[in-house]
Amino acid sequence: MSVPIYQTSTFAFPSAEEGAERFAGRSDGPIYTRLGNPTSQALEEAVASLENGCGAVATATGMAAVTTVLLALLRQGDHVIGTRPLYGATAQMITDRLSRFGIDSTFVAATDASEVQRALRPETRLIYIETPANPNMDLADIAAIASIARGAGIPLVVDNTFAGPHLQRPIEFGADVVLHSMTKSLNGHSDVVAGAVVAAVWMTVSAPTFLAELMLDSALAAGLYRRLDSADEGHWFRTAIKRTGWLFVCVMLGFALVGALMQTYAPHATSIGEVIRHYLVNQ
Numbered sequence: 001m002s003v004p005i006y007q008t009s010t011f012a013f014p015s016a017e018e019g020a021e022r023f024a025g026r027s028d029g030p031i032y033t034r035l036g037n038p039t040s041q042a043l044e045e046a047v048a049s050l051e052n053g054c055g056a057v058a059t060a061t062g063m064a065a066v067t068t069v070l071l072a073l074l075r076q077g078d079h080v081i082g083t084r085p086l087y088g089a090t091a092q093m094i095t096d097r098l099s100r101f102g103i104d105s106t107f108v109a110a111t112d113a114s115e116v117q118r119a120l121r122p123e124t125r126l127i128y129i130e131t132p133a134n135p136n137m138d139l140a141d142i143a144a145i146a147s148i149a150r151g152a153g154i155p156l157v158v159d160n161t162f163a164g165p166h167l168q169r170p171i172e173f174g175a176d177v178v179l180h181s182m183t184k185s186l187n188g189h190s191d192v193v194a195g196a197v198v199a200a201v202w203m204t205v206s207a208p209t210f211l212a213e214l215m216l217d218s219a220l221a222a223g224l225y226r227r228l229d230s231a232d233e234g235h236w237f238r239t240a241i242k243r244t245g246w247l248f249v250c251v252m253l254g255f256a257l258v259g260a261l262m263q264t265y266a267p268h269a270t271s272i273g274e275v276i277r278h279y280l281v282n283q
């Protein structure tokens with residue numbers, strides 16, 4: 001079954017009263033595509049369910065997802081801990097861009113959770129990890145870092161682009177927010193650029209607010225990027241934050257294929273791992 005493509009910016013309301021209800025947030029119907037669209041919503045529900053989350057926001061690119069989460073969760077004077085390595089544009093976003101807004105950062109080795117613990121400061125508001133990490137596949141212990149985040153009362157954000165939800169669901173290990181460049185394995189066809197942010201089930205009290213804030217921030221961020229967009233700005237500033245239509249339907253078509261592909265890849269990856277383990281044990 002295919003999801004209909006709602007290729008529209010604006011929606012008609014059955015009555016002025018219903019329009020007023022929607023704008024007041026008392027009715028769920030769509031208003032304006034940047035804020036919500038049934039096609040985007042179908043993708044958001046699918047990715048939230050794959051990640052075992054309570055809800056998701058789909059974005060135009062993976063970097064739009066990264067930027068939206070950082071802008072939604074951090075304020076001036078905050079400190080963020082990131083693991084090393086991170087995807088280059090994400091690391092650059094944190095060090096070169098967030099620093100302009102008075103947000104400090106510390107990067108620690110992904111492979112040593114105790115370094116995350118040591119890097120905590122009273123003003124630390126977020127731990128951001130990527131595992132396996134781009135580009136060298138370093139692994140972080142999600143459960144160990146989630147328990148450090150919980151102890152500090154701050155959220156753990158995991159970029160799950162590389163493994164994808166078919167192989168790893170960070171929320172099940174304690175992550176609060178999971179994000180994706182769906183451009184990669186989730187779409188699986190190399191024909192779409194897209195991203196997603198998923199919130200964890202146990203954020204039920206705060207998650208609806210968090211997701212609503214993400215929607216708002218993504219709307220605000222789109223305006224911010226337009227203002228900042230100049231020849232010398234990074235490539236993500238030229239990216240619209242929200243997108244919908246047939247591109248999102250393509251991503252959903254990819255979900256089914258990726259599951260099948262993973263079943264083919266996984267035994268090969270396990271065999272290669274076994275050969276490497278055998279070599280390491282016997283050398």
Ligand SMILES: Cc1ncc(COP(=O)(O)O)c(C=O)c1O
Nearest residue numbers: 061062063087134161181183194
């Ligand atoms: C781990 C990771 N996160 C985020 C991104 C950014 O995604 P996009 O290219 O869809 O903006 C990438 C892109 O390569 C990535 O590898």
